[in-house]
Amino acid sequence: MSDFPDDMPFFDGPAGGPPAARPAGGGIAARAMAARQQPAAPDYLRGLNAEQSLAVETTEGPVLVLAGAGTGKTRVLTTRIAHILATGRAFPSQILAVTFTNKAAREMKHRIGMLVGEAVEGMPWLGTFHSIGVRLLRRHAELAGLRSDFTILDTDDVIRLIKQLIQAEGLDDKRWPPRQFAMMIDGWKNKGLGPAEIPEGDARAFANGKGRELYKAYQDRLLTLNACDFGDLLLHPIRIFRSYPDILKDYHRRFKYILVDEYQDTNTAQYMWLRLLAQRPAGAAVNICCVGDDDQSIYGWRGAEVDNILRFEKDFPGATVIRLERNYRSTAHILGAAAHLIAHNEGRLGKTLFTDRSDPDDAKVNVHAAWDSDEEARAIGEEIEQLQRQKHNLSDMAILVRASFQMRSFEDRFIEIGLNYRVIGGPRFYERQEIRDAMAFFRVVAQPADDLAFERIVNVPKRGLGEATIRQVHDTARALGVPMLEAAAKLAESDELKPKPRAALREVAANFERWQKSLETTPHTELAETILEESGYTDMWKNDRSAEAPGRLENLKELIRSMEDYESLRSFLEHVALVMDAEQNDQLDAISIMTLHSAKGLEFETVFLPGWEEGLFPHQRALDEGGRSGLEEERRLAYVGVTRAKRNLHIWFVSNRRIHGLWQSTIPSRFLDELPEAHVEVTEASNSYGGYGSGNGGRQNPYGASRFDNVGSFSNTYSTPGWQRAQQNKTEATDRNWGTRSGHQVERIGYGETDSGFGAGRTSVKGRTIEGELVAKSVSNEPSRFAVGDRVFHQKFGNGYVSAIDGNKLTIDFDKAGQKRVLDGFVMAA
DNA sequence: CAGCTATGTATTTTT
């Protein structure tokens, strides 16, 4: 395999030297000439700082760029590619540039385009791990037992397939949830493990010890279906590279430069894939450049191995390591807060962001308290309106939450006050039911062997084909070794079925046959419309009286519209399989609401970080399941959040949050303790409910008293929330005093030697004491202190009678607020 | 077979 059919002419130029001919793209040539003639740096290098220049110009040998938040990471990456191209070190097709997301790939393409013009078009190997994986696999599909027109299954397909397999094994799919097994497979594939390689323990943990057999059966089934899951897009190429050294060598020759973005997010399989491609004969240098930030590794839970970046110098001896620490994004206060926070993590490569900007007008990081999530949303809404009045654009602001349920209170509030907002992330276009249904129709037409798609829509719209009939089609297909569509056609001709399902099947089969015929003759957008019409799918939604139906029809139209950008049905299907997001179109001025995870890589003038409470952030589950490293990942997430802000950062926490439908009293996040006093200001909630007397429970206030009523003293002394938490834990155990809680304590997390070497109860790390003892205890398992019929008082709902008790959950009939379920610890005897 | 009520379970997300 030495031909690269779809590429531009491939020159193998003298080792180390530039190719003899110039790549296409007039602008580059001119610039390169200019660069050669003048000693001065070419245009694209101008404005880079010393470290950035070094990262761009150290083209030979392994390079690790540790790029802190806001230090110009993307700029370095794109300029480096431009530099390689402009100096004629390689052709566009000889550069392998990998990103994680399609968005990042698009962005990179765009920015390289700005620098070098047309030449980006010739960069076939710039893309996500998966899109490049597909490209490789389509070329060598037969070596993996696939045809080159294999389909790519998404999570939904995978789960349905696994469910079938579990049932086929005669196992109970309730006891062994397909979803869970799909996750296990995903986990194994992230580690690069095939059925034969998984640990015995893992194999036994599922399906009565049949885990391995099930995984094997799953892989076999994929081959029969001529299909791949996402993991296979990496694993198959890895196997091919290992089994066919000649093929691998061809790629070695081809890829003169390898660049990897967000290296801290690579999982083991991606790492193996990269290692294979980066192999070089002994003594030969690898031109691999990995860019990343260990402090922004927030995807450990889905298999990312921070270790990959920590180990880089060992993996690539003689590597140049470049630290980008000059931050161009944020104020000194924000950077100070971020640095102090992240310093609590161990096992870092260690970077300290700095900036030259020192504007006395720069605001400190603001920490605010609110009574509950509604008040939090209301107050943030007011702050936003205030900024709006000062001519700030909504687009320059963002609310970054830990978990998506938090978005709701903001959406509710913003709808109420008429504030434009945009939710980023969320359920994506191609994951909507109507889109997936439509896609399933298209898939069966383009790919008649796609049984999963077939099963999804045989009975859509409802045709009276129930489970029994579908099972029969399935069994027939298995028996004959043909796709289900074909089996359906056969069954419809036989007399094995009752008239009704038989007629229905006959119609389905006839429909698909007809559509398949027009595939070659009809423009694909037109065909798509025809399919949706003739199948009765659009009518189904037209007749649907529910509120979502019109939107769904709108989405279907949008789907057809987006197909116009593609040449064929097939290329469109491929696009959708890999790119699950639809580009955000609107230019509307709106505030962004998104999770912290999806905020990575973005920046905003003003950032709001609500919900900094123990249990939510850090998330209880991360703590329970991830232990110390789970906590550290949460802290990195906090760091990512903080470093998104350019000028203003507002952090919020509430005293009460409704979680799973019941109110819980919450405790400020430990991360608040870890912010440096010097850069932080604790602000009194500027809400209309302020001034409700302090220290006495404030019953005259309809919302009850907040223990941050006298947030003033809290502000003055910055007695840490952590200390308050400690105090609270103590007081709550003995009495239920909801009055003043602020103290005048010194921050216990200090640097230096003061705390080390004392009792064993304290966790001492490198001369600094990390507070480890004050973990919140949010839910008690003890029997309730109350009995049915007790008269109780609740801070939010007032007085009432206990009507039922379920563990520590009380159902209370409140005099004014009606019946509510609340936690035991949240009420007191009246 | 389809609509209803009971039941269980509630991070983070990409491809």
Place this chain on the structure above:
DNA sequence: TACATAGCTG
């Protein structure tokens, strides 16, 4: 609480 899924009933 709220949503999704599952099993039951018409």
